[in-house]
Amino acid sequence: MSALFRNLLHFARLLHGLGLDVPAGRMVDVGRALQNVDLGARADVYYTLRSLLVHRRRDLAVFDEAFRVFWRPVRGDRTQLDLRALGERRKFGAPEMLGPVGDHDATTAQAPVVQIQRTAPASASSQEALRTKDFSEFTADEILEAERMLSRLEWAPPSRRTHRWRSGAGAVLDLRQALRASTRHGGEPMVLPTRRRRTRTRPLLLLCDVSGSMEGYTRMLLQFIYGVSVGRERVEAFVFATRLSRLTALLARRGAGRILTHLARHVPDLAGDTRTGEAIRTFHRTWARRLGVRSAVVLLISDGWDRGDPDLLREGMARLQRSCHRLIWLNPLLGSPSYTPATRGMRAALPFVDDFLPAHNLASLDALASHLNALSARAVSHGVAPFSRGGHAPAATVAATSWN
Amino acid sequence: MTDPMRADSIDAVHTMLSAQHYVADRGLATSIFLALRLGRPLLLEGEAGVGKTEVAKALASALGTELIRLQCYEGLDVTHAVYEWNYARQLLEIRLMEAGGTVDRKAAARELFSDEFLIKRPLLRALDDGSGSPPVLLIDELDRADEEFEGYLLELLSDFQISIPELGTVRASTPPIVIITSNRTRELHDALKRRCLYCWIDYPSFEKELGIVTARVPDAPTHLATQVTAFVQELRTAELYKVSGVSETLDWIAALVALDRDELDAATVDETLGIILKNQEDLDAIRGERVQTLLNRAAARSRS
Numbered sequence: 035m036s037a038l039f040r041n042l043l044h045f046a047r048l049l050h051g052l053g054l055d056v057p058a059g060r061m062v063d064v065g066r067a068l069q070n071v072d073l074g075a076r077a078d079v080y081y082t083l084r085s086l087l088v089h090r091r092r093d094l095a096v097f098d099e100a101f102r103v104f105w106r107p108v109r110g111d112r113t114q115l116d117l118r119a120l121g122e123r124r125k126f127g128a129p130e131m132l133g134p135v136g137d138h139d140a141t142t143a144q145a146p147v148v149q150i151q152r153t154a155p156a157s158a159s160s161q162e163a164l165r166t167k168d169f170s171e172f173t174a175d176e177i178l179e180a181e182r183m184l185s186r187l188e189w190a191p192p193s194r195r196t197h198r199w200r201s202g203a204g205a206v207l208d209l210r211q212a213l214r215a216s217t218r219h220g221g222e223p224m225v226l227p228t229r230r231r232r233t234r235t236r237p238l239l240l241l242c243d244v245s246g247s248m249e250g251y252t253r254m255l256l257q258f259i260y261g262v263s264v265g266r267e268r269v270e271a272f273v274f275a276t277r278l279s280r281l282t283a284l285l286a287r288r289g290a291g292r293i294l295t296h297l298a299r300h301v302p303d304l305a306g307d308t309r310t311g312e313a314i315r316t317f318h319r320t321w322a323r324r325l326g327v328r329s330a331v332v333l334l335i336s337d338g339w340d341r342g343d344p345d346l347l348r349e350g351m352a353r354l355q356r357s358c359h360r361l362i363w364l365n366p367l368l369g370s371p372s373y374t375p376a377t378r379g380m381r382a383a384l385p386f387v388d389d390f391l392p393a394h395n396l397a398s399l400d401a402l403a404s405h406l407n408a409l410s411a412r413a414v415s416h417g418v419a420p421f422s423r424g425g426h427a428p429a430a431t432v433a434a435t436s437w438n
Numbered sequence: 439m440t441d442p443m444r445a446d447s448i449d450a451v452h453t454m455l456s457a458q459h460y461v462a463d464r465g466l467a468t469s470i471f472l473a474l475r476l477g478r479p480l481l482l483e484g485e486a487g488v489g490k491t492e493v494a495k496a497l498a499s500a501l502g503t504e505l506i507r508l509q510c511y512e513g514l515d516v517t518h519a520v521y522e523w524n525y526a527r528q529l530l531e532i533r534l535m536e537a538g539g540t541v542d543r544k545a546a547a548r549e550l551f552s553d554e555f556l557i558k559r560p561l562l563r564a565l566d567d568g569s570g571s572p573p574v575l576l577i578d579e580l581d582r583a584d585e586e587f588e589g590y591l592l593e594l595l596s597d598f599q600i601s602i603p604e605l606g607t608v609r610a611s612t613p614p615i616v617i618i619t620s621n622r623t624r625e626l627h628d629a630l631k632r633r634c635l636y637c638w639i640d641y642p643s644f645e646k647e648l649g650i651v652t653a654r655v656p657d658a659p660t661h662l663a664t665q666v667t668a669f670v671q672e673l674r675t676a677e678l679y680k681v682s683g684v685s686e687t688l689d690w691i692a693a694l695v696a697l698d699r700d701e702l703d704a705a706t707v708d709e710t711l712g713i714i715l716k717n718q719e720d721l722d723a724i725r726g727e728r729v730q731t732l733l734n735r736a737a738a739r740s741r742s
Contacts, residue, residue: 055631060632067472067475089481090625094638210523
């Protein structure tokens, strides 16, 4: 038994090294459990260890492989090599990537190029000018300055009423409190305490286009995504071009400046074609139910230059709008006064968008933040999409349906 | 604890569930056996309709104990999960005391907040069962409840006691057999998962699903059962928003039996497809030519 237990401890340490969450003291349970199981039956030992040592589905495959390697019949050629290989693979795991959506062309996987022109550094007095300057025209120094300004963005995500109650200042009688208070007055309810619903922050979902046509905006938009997600719960971010990649874990680990370099390494379709419809479909199939978009505010950031199937995009957008609280499309091109959303992709998507807003300069992102802050905590009825343009607050609203 | 002892090996658990027409694989039987042996909660995760809830039902009737079910939803709170005071009766009691002229402040508080006026909800009932054998407590779809409830549950599962401010602490004499299910619409907290035994239930293989179908709908003709199972298995490989679970297979075959069909053909599938696919986009994608393709592939599968 002691030799077995020593091996079990080694196995537990191996699993821990592979990233499984094996709590201290769990091995005592394993010891107890194995006393009740036929140690000769490999399958029973396997299932016993699996029940106790794994509690996340994504760890099942790692566990299986570790079990196979560790508990295989002892032979002369037993080496540590396989284990190390297993550990290494785990350590350098890429961010969660989902494919295959569309075929991916290796030539499009080039590092992003931010257009850099050398000019005089931006002074503090030019901050106002910077606010309304299009991201794609930024110089290298202006980018740095803008990043500093973005990190100060005032941002209070919208909230919603939950089904939970808290006592005080509400319209509904708190019977429990009332009764307890009444015993103090011989059963006479002298005061009538009330209760009200609690509110909580809505989840925010960001889907950002990082295809070739968005190149001029990608850096600032990623900075924006980092800015709204850092230190906040319930923010999920994805990027897509031909396929969808989840960014959330990366955002939690890395500083904003390094995201772009990491993207270049891990997102093979960066600066590639755009297939929005397929990306949205992947999102629905793989992520939507796990992340729970039902009460979320969704920000879809793209210029609408779409090379995918417009029917797929239409279907995906319709579903996205039905399943979320509010669907907001941010289009950097909307900053230009002459822009009309006439591309195939944009025309397909627009009927399902609740707000169609620009995202080409700092002022527009500011306006977006205040727009979101103003969203009511109650549900909206999806219908005519308000439409606003220009680099200022969404005052001039036009019905998006006029382009249908 | 006499009854769970009957399940004294993995095989015994397996046989016990089979007698309840529940087809469990070795992994699930092992997890259930360990849950009974170690007195740990069992967390079952898996897609909707793979039979997670059924595990608890089958286990309760196999052990001959009560099944106490708590269906989770967002905003589930103490008054619905644990206990609530019966305010109407309390108010009435105050009036009665008044009429009898026996209102004494201390006595009133003591009497009003006694067991008599307590409405016991599932979690309290599971601790305070009264009957000798521990009940099976099913906490269904925990992922639907919010984090606050999960935190409360964590506390409950660690020492199986509930404190009621007005009354005192209720402690379980024999802890219930706890089964928690989750559809994974969100990840449960790791602290809770650590406390549990974990089992992921996948969609069954063709053989297993056929076994389930014949065990659950015994009056279905063998040929039809094979066809339906093979069709559903093929359907799960198609690109769909919502893949149909075993419960849908069972509904479908029961419907076909009720309609007196003994052969699955394209027309029959078309008429009844709504039983297994509950999503307009999926229905549109499968209806028509795809049905015949799937039928052909299903026929090939059941022959092999």
